[in-house]
Amino acid sequence: MAATVAATGEFGLIAALTGDLAQPPTTLLGPGDDAAVVAAPDARVTVTTDVLVEGVHFRLDWSTPEQIGRKAAAVNLADVAAMGATPTALLVGLVCPPSTPTATAVGIGKALRAEAEAAGAAVVGGDVTGGPVIVLAITALGNLGGRPPVTRAGARPGDVVALCGSLGRAAAGWAVLSRGFRSPREFVEAQRVPTPPYAAGPQAARAGATAMIDVSDGLLADLGHVAAASGVVIDLEVPPVPPRMAEVGAALGVDPLTWLLTGGEDHALAATFPAGTTLPDGWSAIGSVREGDPAVLVAGRPFDADALGWDHFR
Incomplete structure (x- = not known):
């Protein structure tokens, strides 16, 4: 025993x-x-x-x-x-x-x-x-290495929104596991063990990031914290759906865009940078910041979902 x-x-x-x-x-x-x-x-x-x-x-x-x-x-x-x-x-x-x-x-x-x-x-x-x-x-x-902390409150109109890391994979893995399956392995493993880009945080700070957040509860929910703290509107582009994720979504009857925008636990990093900044390696532009009452939009519109991210008490 x-x-x-x-x-x-x-x-x-x-x-x-x-x-x-x-x-x-x-x-x-x-x-x-x-x-x-x-x-x-x-x-x-x-x-x-x-x-x-x-x-x-x-x-x-x-x-x-x-x-x-x-x-x-x-x-x-x-x-x-x-x-x-x-x-x-x-x-x-x-x-x-x-x-x-x-x-x-x-x-x-x-x-x-x-x-x-x-x-x-x-x-x-x-x-x-x-x-x-x-x-x-x-x-x-x-x-912090002598640098000021990069908080949620620094995004300014005109900034570029960028991402380092993956989105939606852990949420797709949870959906797969909760239905009793163990594949596709790439999504199941993303749910079991996230792979945050640790070095990308200090890298973004050195490049002049104005705000940054760990995407733990979903991109829309977490960027909502940035929008609220900074007093700005964040407008995201519609993210492309990876073909394999589209296949899994079709098999499970789930819109994979929901995983990309509201799924948590991937632990990518999202940040805002001043316009014209050369983004560090591994970072990709996904949207922009503008004036207005705090909100996160997708292609100029609120995203239609039952929930914009994870809430432990909902």
Whole structure:
């Protein structure tokens, strides 16, 4: 019988999760004390947090522990990148039932570490406790490198709206999985493990981005936050539907444009740039900013959908 976290014990689990953690130079004191110490090179730290709950954000019958861990890290690291910062550290709170196999908890933890390392950061500490379902509470830190943060409030009339990363793939994957299928693999994998363009955030900041956001809840919903914070209208072009996504939409009876515009969990980055800016590599123009009461339009019109993005309490 596989060992459980109850048999392994709290401190045995902590040792399994932190025993061989590698740390970047920004970690001055890692796991093992009452708190970690992380360098703040320009005396400021970006901080963000997310909570992922089993049955809401992930399912063990859909994803492996490793996929869950990578996803948990990615959703936080993407928020750091969206401020124009470089990720430096993660703090992890893990809740799990006593019956959870130790291998499941360790798999999640090792994958969190791997995703953090891919972004140039490290897991520097956290906590473990028991509960009725698996919950991951992640706090991410980032370094702005001496630059001002790129907030949601900086978009100005005349700016270009641009995107780095993919849209709609995770939503298509959720639709596929929820109907009991496991293909097309590209969409299913996008739902299981997002691939945020971490380096694109600081890249956009250096290029003069005026506003930026992580597309976690859907393009229309998240750009709606930018429009509201900036007091502008954002007018998007109608995005092209990839042929494979069109096929899946037809098979499931779903307009794939809905996935592209309202589907969340891809964790692309959307930003606004002054007109005439040469967009950094990997960024593509998708719309424009103009004066008016805050709104997000598609080809000059409101998009007709039951909901413009994910809302946890709707």
